[in-house]
Structure formats: C-alpha cells, structure tokens
Amino acid sequence: MKKIFLTLALALASTVAVAQADRSKMPEAGPAPKINLQEAERFETPNGLTVLVVENHKLPRVSIQLNIDNPPILEGDKAGVSSLTGSLIGNGSRNIPKDDFNEEIDFMGATLNFGSQGAFGSSLTKYFPRLFELMADAAINPNFTQEEFDKEKDKLITGLKTQEKSASAIASRVQGALAYGKGHPYGEFITEETVNNVTLADVQRFYQNYFVPANAYLVVIGDTNKEEVQALVDKHFSRWLKASPPHFAFSKPSDAQYTQINFVDVPNAVQSEIRVQNLVDLKMKDPDYLPALVANRILGGGAEARLFLNLREDKGYTYGSYSSLGNDKWAPSRFQASASVRNAVTDSSVVEILKEVDRILTEPVSEKELEIAKAKYVGSFVLALEQPSTVARYALNTIQEDLPADFYSNYLERINAISVEDVQRVAQKYFKVDNARVVVAGKGSEVLENLEKVEFKGKTVPVFYFDKYATPAEKPDLGAAVPEGVSVQSVIDRYFEAIGGKEATEKISSLKLVYESSAMGATIKVEELRTADRLSQTTFMNDSPMMGVIAKGDELYMKQGGNKMPLPEGMKNDLQKSLGIFVEQAISANPEARVAGVETVEGKSAYRIDVPGEVVQASYFYDVETGLKIKEATVTSMNGQTQNQEVFIKEYQEVDGIKFPSLRMVPMGPQQVESKLLEAVINYEVKETDFN
Helix, strand or coil, X not given: CHHHHHHHHHHHHHHHHHHHCCCCCCCCCCCCCCCCCCCCEEEECCCCCEEEEEECCCCCEEEEEEEECCCCCCCHHHCCHHXXXXXXXXXXXXXXXXXXXXXXXXXXXXXXXXXXXXXXXXXXXXXXXXXXXXXXXHHHCCCCCHHHHHHHHHXXXXXXXXXXXXXXXXXXXXXXXXXXXXXXXXXXXXXXXXXHHCCHHHHHHHHHHHCCHHHEEEEEEECCCHHHHHHHHHHHCCCCCCCCCCCCCCCCCCCCCCCEEEEEECCCCCEEEEEEEXXXXXXXXXXXXXXXXXXXXXXXXXXXCHHHHHHHHHCCCEEEEEEEECCCCCCCEEEEEEEEEEHHHHHHHHHHHHHHHHHHHHCCCCHHHHHHHHHHHHHHHHHHCCCHHHHHHHHHHHHHCCCCCCCCCCHHHHHHCCCHHHHHHHHHHHCCCCXXXXXXXXXXXXXXXXXXXXXXXXXXCCEEEECCCCCECCCCCCCCCCCCCCCHHHHHHHHHHHHCCHHHHHCCCEEEEEEEEEECCEEXXXXXXXXXXXXXXXXEECCEEEEEEEEECCEEEEEEXXXXXXXXXXXXXXXXXXXXXXXXXXXXXCCCCEEEEXXXXXXXXXXXXXXXXXXXEEEEEEECCCCCEEEEEEEEEECCEEEEEEEEEEEEEEECCEEEEEEEEEEEXXXXXXXXXEEEEECCCCCHHHHC
C-alpha cells in the first residue's frame, strides 16, 4: 500500500511540475560544452624545425606533413619559379633515381607529394620509418636536372594555354592584380613569358632561399609516438642546414576610391564571371574573427545564405552565388562575393549582389539566420573533433597564427555569444559597397551595353576596361553590326547555295555521315543518320557501340547497350527543334533564331546565328565571304552543371554534288581532337532497325 501511495505522490508532483512549466517560451540554452582537446606533443630541433606529434592508434596508418610557413614571395619577371620548384622536388633525390624512388612508393601503397613550400606523405605503420626517410631525402637532397626541368616547364606552359580563353581563370587573375597591384606577391601572376624567363639555376636558388627550416613545421599523425618520431627526425632531418628565408617589405594595397565595374572582354565567354571584392585586414587572432565568419556565412556561406537564395532560388540567374572572407597574418586579405551568370542577366546580377552586401550593412540580420549560421559552425566544429588531423591542425594554427591558448577550447562558447549587433558591426567593418571593385569577365558584345547602365543607390556605376592581364584598355570593339538586309533566312539560303544549291539539297530524303577521330588511345567513330523527322546518332569506341541518341516522332531517348533512357524534357524539346536533313532547315524554321552579329572566327568574318533552347543554347557561324559554316558552339546547362563545346570546321568535301564538312576540330584543353569524314551517303536506304 505504501508503494501505491508513493507512486501516486510522484505522479502528482510530476503533473504539478508540468503544469507550472511555461511552454510559450523557448527554454534558455545551457552553457556551451567545454572542449577538451587532445594536445599535440611538441619539440624543436637545433636547425629551427618545429615538430608536432598527435598519437592515434585506432588504425595502423601514419601521415606526415611538412609545412614551411614563409612570408609572401614576390617572383616578379620569373613568376612560375615556385611552381616549377615544387614540381621538381620529389623527383627522386641525389641518392635515389626518380624511377626507383616512385617504384618504392608504389610498392608500399604509400602517398608522397611535394610542393615548393612543403610535402605530405601517408603510409601503413610498418612502412612509416621508410616513408619518413624518403620524404627527408627528397626534401633535403632534391635531384634538379635539366631534363626534368624542361619537361615541367612545358607542362606549365601547356596548362597556361588551356586557361587563355577561360573567363573564370581570367577573372581570378585580373581581380587579384587589381586588388593588390602586379608588384605584390598576391597580385602577380604567371604568364608564358615569365615561365620562359626561369632557368634551372633560378629553381635551385629559389629552393636554397625558401625551402629552409626556420619557419618549418613537421606534423606527424597516427600510429606512432613522440619517441619514435624524435629518433627519426634526429636521424634524417638533422642534415637540413639551419637558414632563414629572405624577407621583403611590400607596399600596402588600397581599395578602389569608389564603387566601379572593371570589365574584361572575353569574346568566347558563354557566362559572365562576377567578383565583387574589397580588401580586409583580418587575422585569426583578432576578436572580430569569429563574428566576421558568421556574418559571411549569413551573406553567402552556402545554399541557405542570402546571395544563394536571391540569385538562384528567387531570380534564377545562376546555379549558385557565394561569398568568402579571407584572413592573413602577412598582408591584407579580401572579402569577395561572386557568381557565374547567364549573359542576359549580368547587369541585374551585379545590382543584386551589391544590394545584398548593402542590406547586411544597413539591416540587422534575423535571429533565425543567426542561429542557423551558428549551428553550421558548431556542427562542423564538433564533427571535426573526431579526426586526429583536427588536433594537429589546431595545434599548428595556434603556433602559426599566434592564437590564445584557449582559442579552440572556448570556440563554442564564443560562437554562441555572437549577437545580431556583433554581426552588423563586423559586416560594416569588413564588407564594403562604397569602395567595392566589381570585376566582370564576359562577352562584351552581349553584356556591355546593359552593364554600362547599371545604377546603384541612385548613381550610375562607372565602367573601366582592362585586358585579360589587368592592363587598362580602351573600350572593346564589340564587332561589326549586322548589315542591313541580313537575316537568318538570307544567311541560311546562302549556306545552301554554297554547299550545292537549295534545289539540290531539298531533293535529299535521307543522309548518312560517319566521322572518325582518335582520343585517349582509342578510335572513336560517330555515325549519324538523318531524315526529315528522324535522327539516329551512335558513338563507337574501337568499333564497339558505346552510346546513341534516337529521335523518331515523340520517342526521344539515349541508348547504352540494350538500355533505353528517356531524355530530360528540356533536352527532348531542344532536339525536336533541330531535326531535319540539315540542321539549317530547322534553324530557318525556328522563330527564336536570330543573327547576333558579325564575329571573327580564326581570322574570318562570320555571321553568328544564335538558337536559344531550354537546355542547349546553340550558335552557328557562317563565313561572310563564302557562306559556308565554319564553327558550331553549344552550351548545355543541366542539373546545376554547364558544359561548353566548340567545333571548328576546316574543310569541305564534295559528294554527289553536295559539300560536307570533311574536317571537324574539337578543342579539348590544349589538344585538338580531329574528326575526319569517312563516309557520306545521300539518299541512304533507311531501315526501321536504324532507329531502334
């Protein structure tokens, strides 16, 4: 009976307690948990090398990271010397030939990579001592040879050539040069000319000056201990001669005097690259560091941030818009808001980005936005603590960035203490709209007219012009206007006359074309069959069918082996609008096709016809002099990805009185894939199986 009364009493007390709780108010958050980080063990060597060891015996693996924390290095007219140095270190050593060195790394199943300012290696525990020895040997005794230098130099120049027409690469290069100046380490850039200035002696000198232990940190993580690491360091790194790198002072860069657009014309660009930026003086040890990171996350730190929600979710201008906020102990860093947008909305996107930056300066953020941003940082911080590499990274940051000893143990507490007022205060300090530099790299003929009309806060934003190497330039020549009387139909009619006559082409009921090329060590053949309303295109690799596209009536699909995959609705609609014996027949029947202008294609003036689509935007270029098609270009946008392709038509071959492109060139990076016409059959005898 006593037990019954006791149970009833407890239940009644619980009911009273529940009744007294005020559920209209959110319960107050408890104190942030105290973080107890495992400490890295640390020791220093006589030559100045600092070593950090983080033990973790859960897995039989060890990783080694060598980090040389040098001040910024100005390479000047030999820009590229650091890149070449990094690519040459690790090609064996003076004690072990390159092939033997790499073969041993492969045998161990290990990883070992080098750069101009460090190295990284990872292996099973049993191979750790040998991997450590190989890293030290390659780092201290690099094998710089003229033969390897020449190879790496050619690779670097080839890489630069692949970026010559990249709007993204051009925008990144120009924005750095304009923010810092070309005479600053963060503003200079590599060109083919500066690479050609570099000699093997320059690489050796760079290594001797900057690959030194004074600012070097060796971080070892995993299934080992301090005693083992110390013995290995004493044995293999004691020969690394003590030295300090040269240090030079640089002038302090400054922001633009007023908000302005700095435009770079990239005639082949299919999207505009927009970068809104200003300089910031922010270090990790500053009290503003964490509030500033939270402010940036609210503005542009992810898919739930303001820039993304505005430019993608609301306006549909881009697949994503983001912002970033740098920190640097050596020199000013940058705040940047960016987006890659469709040409037609370039001007509107610039305005919307500036508006969002201005809004976070002038209006307090909401409590919900703040809580979401805090939760992101708290979550990522807690998850990161599960990784041994986190302990090492935090220990290294504490030393290199001169952080307070409790920086990470109090991290969550300081994140949770950030207020709405803190966010607005740091935003006003680090994000700027009155001195913003808006770098736009895009196709001037399509974006510049509207870009020059951009207004912000009631004022027209001035536009200044630069070339792709950040040198001031005149306003770009946007190409010749379309002559009076030139239309889509007139260009297409002239094309048909050039290839054999409109009357002759209209008599063709079916057409089979076969092109062959070589790529990646394989022979690739594309077989295309067209009728007025059907299409079959099959790609073969080494004579084996790999994939195909079929269009007949309302049935449009891709095929791979025996599998049929329906095309996405947008692509299906675009393909239906391109059917015909010749694509030009579909172009002339498309009311949305337009003559966009006259452009230069490999030295020839050409009429450009643009054909918009839901997924595929196509452009066709016809020689003004001959009427022949000399280039095709497509931009395919689907599932958040954009793919560009250009095809250059070099020659024509006559078959039964009709001329067909006999040579099609497709740029793939620095290479050109050449497709040759193998077969052209007019009025091919069509079988029903051809479209299955």
